[in-house]
Amino acid sequence: xxxxxxxxxxxxxxxxxxxxxxxxxxxxxxxxxxxxxxxxxxxxxxxxxxxxxxxxxxxxxxxxxxxxxxxxxxxxxxxxxxxxxxxxxxxxxxxxxxxxxxxxxxxxxxxxxxxxxxxxxxxxxxxxxxxxxxxxxxxxxxxxxxxxxxxxxxxxxxxxxxxxxxxxxxxxxxxxxxxxxxxxxxxxxxxxxxxxxxxxxxxxxxxxxxxxxxxxxxxxxxxxxxxxxxxxxxxxxxxxxxxxxxxxxxxxxxxxxxxxxxxxxxxxxxxxxxxxxxxxxxxxxxxxxxxxxxxxxxxxxxxxxxxxxxxxxxxxxxxxxxxxxxxxxxxxxxxxxxxxxxxxxxxxxxxxxxxxxxxxxxxxxxxxxxxxxxxxxxxxxxxxxxxxxxxxxxxxxxxxxxxx
Numbered sequence: 001x002x003x004x005x006x007x008x009x010x011x012x013x014x015x016x017x018x019x020x021x022x023x024x025x026x027x028x029x030x031x032x033x034x035x036x037x038x039x040x041x042x043x044x045x046x047x048x049x050x051x052x053x054x055x056x057x058x059x060x061x062x063x064x065x066x067x068x069x070x071x072x073x074x075x076x077x078x079x080x081x082x083x084x085x086x087x088x089x090x091x092x093x094x095x096x097x098x099x100x101x102x103x104x105x106x107x108x109x110x111x112x113x114x115x116x117x118x119x120x121x122x123x124x125x126x127x128x129x130x131x132x133x134x135x136x137x138x139x140x141x142x143x144x145x146x147x148x149x150x151x152x153x154x155x156x157x158x159x160x161x162x163x164x165x166x167x168x169x170x171x172x173x174x175x176x177x178x179x180x181x182x183x184x185x186x187x188x189x190x191x192x193x194x195x196x197x198x199x200x201x202x203x204x205x206x207x208x209x210x211x212x213x214x215x216x217x218x219x220x221x222x223x224x225x226x227x228x229x230x231x232x233x234x235x236x237x238x239x240x241x242x243x244x245x246x247x248x249x250x251x252x253x254x255x256x257x258x259x260x261x262x263x264x265x266x267x268x269x270x271x272x273x274x275x276x277x278x279x280x281x282x283x284x285x286x287x288x289x290x291x292x293x294x295x296x297x298x299x300x301x302x303x304x305x306x307x308x309x310x311x312x313x314x315x316x317x318x319x320x321x322x323x324x325x326x327x328x329x330x331x332x333x334x335x336x337x338x339x340x341x342x343x344x345x346x347x348x349x350x351x352x353x354x355x356x357x358x359x360x361x362x363x364x365x366x367x368x369x370x371x372x373x374x375x376x377x378x379x380x381x382x383x384x385x386x387x388x389x390x391x392x393x394x395x396x397x398x399x400x401x402x403x404x
Contacts, residue, residue, distance in 0.1 A: 079367060
């Protein structure tokens with residue numbers, strides 16, 4: 001955050017009005033007036049709306065309204081997870097899945113168990129399981145006498161996050177687990193036991209590779225002395241984040257948050273992951289007053305972010321040459337890609353705005369960048385909020401910035 005923006009935020013948070021701020025309130029610029037007009041919409045309460053737009057070149061606000069008001073962010077929550085993951089792991093980070101063996105090999109026979117151990121890869125697929133099975137066959141093994149074990153112990157066993165509505169389970173996100181293949185799909189449906197389903201898919205891959213297993217498929221945990229036999233890595237984190245943000249994928253965000261949690265504890269939890277996100281925000285001097293991180297996806301009604309926090313975080317990301325282009329590339333492009341592919345079509349914002357959307361019954365949000373000139377955040381809440389009118393206001397706001 002620039003010193004000037006930091007000063008503006010400190011003044012706003014403390015409630016002290018500087019002469020410059022007072023003058024700005026008395027004589028809003030033509031741009032500020034246009035942005036205020038753009039935000040006005042039926043069925044969207046100004047008292048439950050927060051917005052901030054900042055000039056990236058000067059670091060100064062061009063518009064602000066309730067910039068420190070804590071609001072439900074919907075999927076703008078994913079921006080905090082994105083920022084934290086890039087800082088904690090870097091864009092080249094890859095998620096690993098291993099096959100671990102307990103026992104010993106006797107020619108083509110493996111006497112003991114095979115363990116498929118997950119480390120929180122949200123992109124693990126049947127194709128990658130086939131590659132793992134081929135590695136096992138490459139050792140000359142054609143028969144396993146023991147069991148096939150699915151090990152999801154890298155995370156805790158909670159399948160959802162705090163504050164979720166009950167129907168979000170499976171409908172909005174597959175069950176959370178450190179071991180999930182094909183996003184939990186098995187035999188045409190989403191399994192409520194993702195580790196078991198992943199292990200069953202791996203059994204099928206082994207059989208197709210010419211490796212039979214005598215024992216049954218179970219969920220368990222590898223011992224410390226188990227022998228690593230095979231491994232598979234995901235695409236770099238950059239690609240995972242692009243999919244997550246462009247399609248607003250809840251499952252990926254939640255798994256990433258638990259993965260962040262392993263930085264604090266031996267077992268990834270949503271609570272620990274949220275603590276890591278907050279820690280990174282604090283270390284980066286991003287204002288966290290009123291901020292409450294509860295999950296990774298934004299599905300939780302307990303989350304609270306502020307426009308001040310979102311803009312400061314996005315501004316920090318833009319100022320970091322190691323983060324800037326990666327962060328920009330993960331965001332949908334207005335009228336072109338992801339959740340913005342059908343929005344702002346034919347407006348000055350099309351092709352000029354990269355931003356993260358957010359939609360729940362209680363919240364609508366849009367935060368991102370305009371022409372590499374402005375950074376902005378809009379959070380709108382209601383009981384419920386009108387998604388139609390909220391988006392109209394957001395799109396108008398972005399279009400005004402795009403014409404300046």
